[in-house]
Amino acid sequence: MKYLMIAALALALLLPGGPAGAEPINLMLNWTPTADHSPFYYAKAQGWYEKAGIDLTIEVGKGSGVSSLKVGSGGSPFGIADLATALVARSKGADLVALMSIYANTGQTFYWLKSYGVNGVKDFPGHKIGNPPGDASRVMWPAFAKAAGIAPDAVSFVNVGPTAKIAALKSHTVDIISDFYNEHDLKLIEFGGDLGYLNWKDMGLNPYGNSLIVNGAFLQKNPKLVEDFVRITQKAYAACVADVTPCLKALLEQVSGLDEENQKRQWERIKFLMKDEFTTTKALGWIDGERMKKDYELVQTYLGMEKPFDVQTAFTTKMLDTSIKMDASKVKK
Template sequence: MKWNKIAPLMLVSVTLAMSGCGNQAAKQDSKSAATPAATATAAASQAPAKKLTDVKVVLDWTPNTNHTGLYVAKDQGFFEQEGLNVQIIQPGEGGADAMIASGAAEFGVSYQEGITQGRIQGVPLVSIAAVIQHNTSGFASPVAKNIKTPKDFEGKTYGGWGAPAENAMIGSLMQAEKADAGKVKFVNIGEADYFTAVKRDIDFAWIYYAWTGVDAELRGEPLNMIYLNKYSEKLDYYTPVLATSEKMIGEKPDLVKAFTAAAAKGYQFAIDKPEDAANILIKAVPDLDKKLVLASQKWLSPRYKDDAPRWGEQKRVIWENYANWMLEHKLLEKNLDVDKAFTNDFLPASSK
C-alpha cells in the first residue's frame, strides 16, 4: 500500500523534475540560439559607416541652373550612395579646366570649345557627359536695338571678353548673310552685367538664354535672340559638359563611373521635378534670386536631355563638326583627335 502511494508521487516528481529540466534547457537553448543573432545585430549597429571617397567638382562660373544636377545629387544623397563625399567649389584664377587638368579637382564643369582647345595644346581633358543636349547660347540685344539677324550687326557695338572665338563666331554668322564683319565694333566688357552694359556701352552680347534671357523676361526687358545653332549645325556644340582628366579615367575608372552615375541621377531629378530641384539649388546657394532660379529651371529642365536617348549622351559628329569649324576659322592649329576628347562609357544605361 505504501509503495502504491509513493510510486505515483515519485513518478509525478520525476516527471515534474524532467519537465523543469526540459524547460530550463529549452530556455538555455533559446538563449543560446538568440545570442548569435543578437550579437550580429549589435555588431552591425556599432560597425563604422562605409568610408566615403573625398571628391572635388569645380564649377565653370558662379552657381546657376547649369549646375543644378550636381547640387541635387549632393542634397539627395546620390553621391553618398555611390561612396563619394563631393565638395562643389568655385574656379580659381586659372579656371575650371586648369584645375581639372592639374588634379586640383577630380571633376569639373567645362565646355566643348575649351576641351577642344586644351587637347590641341596637350592638355588631356575628357568630356564625360553633356549637361545640355543643344547649344542654348547666342547673341542677345534689347528689342529697341532692332538687331534681328546677323546682318544687323553692321554698325553696332559688341560687348565681349576678348576671346578669338567671339570674332570668328560673329564673322561666321555675318558671312553666311553676306554682311561685313568689319563694320562691327568690339568692346571688352569682361564680367560686366549684360543689362547695365546694353544701357551704356554696347548693343549686343553673347549670353546663355537659360539665365540671362530668362532674367530679361522677368525684368520686363524683352530682347532679340540670335541662337548660334539656328545658323549652322556646326555651332550646335555641347556647352556645358562635365569633364575629368585622362589620368582619372586611366587610374580610377570606378570613381569616374560612380561620379557620373550620381550626377546623372541628379540631372534626371531636375528633369522630372524642376521646382524641387530649383529649391535645392536655392537652399544650397541662398544668395541667388529665387524667382530667377525657379523660372530658369523650368525653362532649362526639358533641355538637359531633350531629344537624346539618355541624359549626358554625346555624339561624335557634334565634336567633329565643331572642331572642323574651329579649324576652318584658324582657332585650332591642327585636327582634333575626336575620339579622345569625349566618352559615353561612364554614363549609366539609364538615368532613371
C-alpha cells in the same frame, strides 16, 4: 578630464576632414551656380556622392575656358565646360575628356536692344559686346563671325561679369551681351519688346554646350570613381527633370542671392537644351560621335587646332547608365 581630452584628440586625428573614408573631389563649375547646376547640389544634399565615397566640393567658375584649363592641367578632377571650348583647350594640350552632355543643344545666345540700333547680326560691326574674358562666346567668336559673314575684328569686347550683363546692357555700357538661353526670361521681363536675340543654333552653329569633363590622367587612375560620379550625376538630372522643386531647394539652401521664381523659369529652358534624339533614346547625357566630329571640324575650320587630335579620344560614353534617359514628356514645346 585629462583622459577625456586625450580621447577627443585621438578621435580628431582619426577622423578625416570630410565624410569618413570619402575621397575629396572638386568640381569646377563654368559659372556661378544657377538652376542648371542644381542637380549637383541636390545629389550632394541627398548624400548620393558621399555614399559612393566622394566628398564633393563645388567650386564657382569663371568661364568655360578657365574650367577647361583647370581640369586639363589637373587642378580639378571634374569640371563643367562648353564642349567646343573644351576642344580648343585640348588642342592646346589640356588633358581632358568629356563624360556627358548637359546641354545637348548650344545655349549660346546674343542679346541686344533694338533701340541701340541693332536689329540683327549684320548690325554687330562697330558695336561693343559685353562678357567675361573666359566666356565661351568670346572664345568661339571667330566661328560665329565667319558664319554671320562679318569680320572677327569688327566688334570690340568689354569685360562684364556674369551677373552684371543685364545691367551693362541697360546702362548702354555695352550694345550686345552674350548669355545662356536659360537666362532668357530675365531679359524678356526687363526689356520686353525692345529685346533682340539670336541663338547660335539659328546660325547653323549647334555644338554641344555645357558638359561634364574630367582630367584624363584622373580618369585613367580612377575609372570606378569617375563612373560612380557620372551615374550619380545622371540620376540627379533625371530626378530634377521629374520634379525640380527639391533640387532648387537644395540649391537655394547652399547658394545665396538667387531668386526662386527666376530659377524655376530657367529650369524650363534648361530642359529644352537637354533634349535631343540621343539623350531621349540612348542615355541622358549621351554624346554622339558624329556630332562630335562636326564640332571638331567647326573648331578646326574657324579657330584652328594648335595640335590636331582624334576627336574620338576627347569623349567617352562608357561611364553613362543607359537605363537613365531624358524624359521628353517633361519638356514644354
